[in-house]
Amino acid sequence: MVMLCFLLDLRTLSPPLLRDLKQSLLQLANFYAISSPGGLKSISKSKSLADKIGLCYVIRNCVSSSSEMKEAYRPRGNFSLRDFHHAVNNLPTDAFLPELTNNITISCSDAHLETVLSDKVLYSWGGDNEDVGRKLIVISSCLLENLDSVTKKILVDAADKCVSVDFVLLEQVSSGVFSDISESINSFSKNISDLENCSFRNRLPDAKVLCTLVKEWLNDLRDEAELQGRLKFKRNILESLNQICCNLIPSFNPIIDEFEPCQVCRCHGYPLNDEHGNKMMKSTCPVTGIELGTLDLVCNSLKVGNQTVLLMPSFHYYTKLKQVITPIDFNVIERTNLGSLSEGLIVGTPFVVVPSTSNEVDDTDQTELNNQVFQGLCSALHSLDQGLVCSSRCNTETMRETPFQCYYILLPSNNGVMLLRRLAGSEEVIPIADVSQSFDLIEAKDMRESVKASLLEIEATDYNPISHERGFHQKLNALVKESLHFGSLPTKSEEIPPEPSSTQVDTLNGSEALKESTGTNETQLPKIEKEKIDRWVPPAEILCASLAAFFTSDPFEN
Structure with a gap:
């Protein structure tokens, strides 16, 4: 768990x-x-979302002309x-100072x-939970001066308390001072290089x-652990290396649709829904379990995700999502080079697209x-x-x-059909982690050739899904x-029938013999006897042997 504290220097931000x-x-x-x-590690059953974001800012006091730090949002649970x-x-x-x-x-x-x-600000957040990590993000358009001994001690003490500090410089300087700021950036980076809990980044604020x-x-807030994997080779x-270790990083983060x-x-602000999202018959507080009356409820609320609720004056504007009515409109926006399209941005179920066999205008020439x-x-x-690239609602x-x-x-193909795939939007894309190169181009070329x-020793073929079985049928057949x-078991709606009499057995073995012995046909049987005949099933041993013989035979045997 990581808590973020943003410290904005409003004096330097235009x-x-x-x-x-x-x-x-x-x-x-x-x-x-x-x-x-x-995240990926577990599914939380908590009814609320932990408060992990804090916001502070620095301004100049108009009276004393000195700088002040104020808390805008403090995590409270x-x-x-x-x-x-x-x-x-x-x-x-109005805190921006142009002279800076x-x-x-x-x-x-x-x-x-x-x-x-x-202890009055960041160290008091998170209570007594020692597992809570904290991160201070300092955002400014000006660098700090060379860190003095007092400031360095403060940062070293922060490291002992599992607090990291990230200095983010959003450059807002004129072209005449580029050389000066470059020197200052290098000086500041060297100054904090020996502090393991400190990092520095300068960015253009686009x-x-x-x-x-x-x-x-x-x-940082989601605190998801990367999945670890290994690529194992037969050769x-x-x-002597036959495997490569790697991390699996998701590139797609779905957002909700409504x-x-x-x-x-009213007491805690928790939704009165069960774990499946259904409205409960009796209104009880999810925390205390006490039955709630009409005055104890807030009816006009909206769920944002699973653990966030907004109290609203009304939600009369809300309309439940409708089922799609065909035809579905896909509005063409632009062409895109497929070589530049990242496969990690293509998500969802693919649809094969072919020309329609029934045109809106019922005309043979129009269809052709x-x-x-x-x-x-x-x-x-x-x-x-x-x-x-297309858009659609x-x-x-x-x-x-x-x-x-x-x-x-x-996506087009060379055989006259196309494929429709969903693309991730800006809200759904997670940046890919930077990969640092630890070797130069010459070493990279030698490694590539080796x-x-x-790789040339590994068999190369066109992918054919028919030849890559996952083993589903084999496993399910073995389970069956x-x-x-265990034999055949009756369903819940059936009762275990009594042992069949000899007359019933004879009836099932030959209806003509039964007619001759009773002088009646099947429709003239007493009602109770007919029900017994309809409900009777072969003994479990007979059914089990018959089915076992069927399933043990090879369906692909010539």
């Missing part, structure tokens, strides 16, 4: 930059509100999306690191950079023209090695209309065969 930064913080809170606390939005939206917008625009550094005391890294920072902060891939209305208890245009489109895209995974845009890629020689040893 109004446009502060506006973009505020939107980034709101996006981070929105992502966290719909996230699963345990359960995360409140509404309160965090309120805190971010109410950050002072061309300044490269500010003093360490002005940054108030000592105030934030104290939209892509801020989006990447948001996703990195989200990964050594290099010298915000569902719900009732919550539709087919020819489709084939021409597929051939043209294939020759260009390009696909079409239909989510093909749920087959429901969604208020959010869904994006798709139409590994290539080993083992189950047959």
